[in-house]
Amino acid sequence: MKSGSLNLFFETLSTRLRLDIINYLRSGPKTVGEMCKELKEDQSKVSHSLRRLRNCHFITVENKGKERIYSLNKNTMIPLLKLVDNHMKKYCCTFCGDKKCLR
Amino acid sequence: MKSGSLNLFFETLSTRLRLDIINYLRSGPKTVGEMCKELKEDQSKVSHSLRRLRNCHFITVENKGKERIYSLNKNTMIPLLKLVDNHMKKYCCTFCGDKKCLR
DNA sequence: ATAACATATGAATTCTATTTCATATGAAGT
DNA sequence: ACTTCATATGAAATAGAATTCATATGTTAT
Numbered sequence: 102m103k104s105g106s107l108n109l110f111f112e113t114l115s116t117r118l119r120l121d122i123i124n125y126l127r128s129g130p131k132t133v134g135e136m137c138k139e140l141k142e143d144q145s146k147v148s149h150s151l152r153r154l155r156n157c158h159f160i161t162v163e164n165k166g167k168e169r170i171y172s173l174n175k176n177t178m179i180p181l182l183k184l185v186d187n188h189m190k191k192y193c194c195t196f197c198g199d200k201k202c203l204r
Numbered sequence: 205m206k207s208g209s210l211n212l213f214f215e216t217l218s219t220r221l222r223l224d225i226i227n228y229l230r231s232g233p234k235t236v237g238e239m240c241k242e243l244k245e246d247q248s249k250v251s252h253s254l255r256r257l258r259n260c261h262f263i264t265v266e267n268k269g270k271e272r273i274y275s276l277n278k279n280t281m282i283p284l285l286k287l288v289d290n291h292m293k294k295y296c297c298t299f300c301g302d303k304k305c306l307r
Numbered sequence: 308a309t310a311a312c313a314t315a316t317g318a319a320t321t322c323t324a325t326t327t328c329a330t331a332t333g334a335a336g337t
Numbered sequence: 338a339c340t341t342c343a344t345a346t347g348a349a350a351t352a353g354a355a356t357t358c359a360t361a362t363g364t365t366a367t
Contacts, residue, residue: 106292106296107217107223107288107292108217108218108219108220108223110288110291110292111214111215111217111218111223112214112215112218112324114210114211114214115211115214115215115218116211116324116325117211118325120210120211120214132343132344133343133344133345134342134343134344143326143327143328144343144344144345145326145327145328145329145344145345145346146325146326146327147344148344148345148346149325149326149345149346150325151344151345152345152346157295158291158294158295164333164334166334166335166343167333167334167335167341167342167343167344168334168342168343168344169343169344169345177287177290177291180287181284181287181288184280184283184284184287185210185213185284187280188213188261188280189209189210189213191261192260192261193209215354219354219355221355235313235314236313236314236315237313237314246356246357246358247313247314247315248314248315248316248356248357248358248359249355249356249357250314251314251315251316252315252316252355252356253355254314254315255315255316267363267364269313269364269365270311270312270313270314270363270364270365271312271313271314271364272313272314272315
């Protein structure tokens with residue numbers, strides 16, 4: 102196991118916005134516009150985030166006219182999220198999301 | 205799924221040192237001193253990293269005399285690493301660890 | 308009680324990633 | 338060809354995390 106690219110894997114999933122995008126894509130393919138609207142986020146921010154998610158193959162794109170349609174790589178992401186969810190269920194009480202609380 | 209603490213999960217696994225520690229602990233429980241030596245890292249750095257890993261319950265500690273013995277939470281970590289490894293095997297060619305290459 | 312050792316902690320500094328903003332690209336319609 | 342709409346990109350500004358360093362804590366031995 103070389104940690105050289107492993108950390109990129111995890112780093113890419115380490116921001117609220119990118120996780121929100123992943124989560125939103127669970128309900129099916131979406132355009133960039135739809136994501137911006139749903140997540141109330143700037144188009145540029147979303148686009149930058151999408152690039153990083155794409156780079157790690159967490160999502161895929163398809164062009165449709167002038168829109169781009171993003172889909173989740175369910176193969177990887179669904180089991181991953183399930184695994185993490187299990188861990189959280191077991192430990193979440195002390196696993197505090199509050200930025201203040203011991204990092 | 206609230207991304208509030210999910211991102212802490214991933215963020216904690218997003219640095220080389222913390223991943224190296226996880227990886228090293230796969231070969232069994234270790235003291236802080238052993239980790240510092242093996243990974244050629246400053247004791248303070250390692251300790252700070254361990255705190256974060258502990259906070260997420262990726263590792264556990266036990267006191268033994270003046271030493272502290274850290275163990276991997278294999279329950280979560282082994283399946284997680286396996287899953288990630290599969291993903292990497294499938295896509296690693298374009299999944300470039302080089303910091304320069306499109307983040 | 309003191310010294311020696313192992314580890315942890317806090318705060319300042321340094322480093323790196325995210326945000327912002329202005330602009331570029333590319334497709335579709337007129 | 339020009340305009341509009343959707344999305345992408347680059348670079349400067351900003352925010353946030355890692356490193357460093359000095360020091361604290363806790364255990365064991367003398």
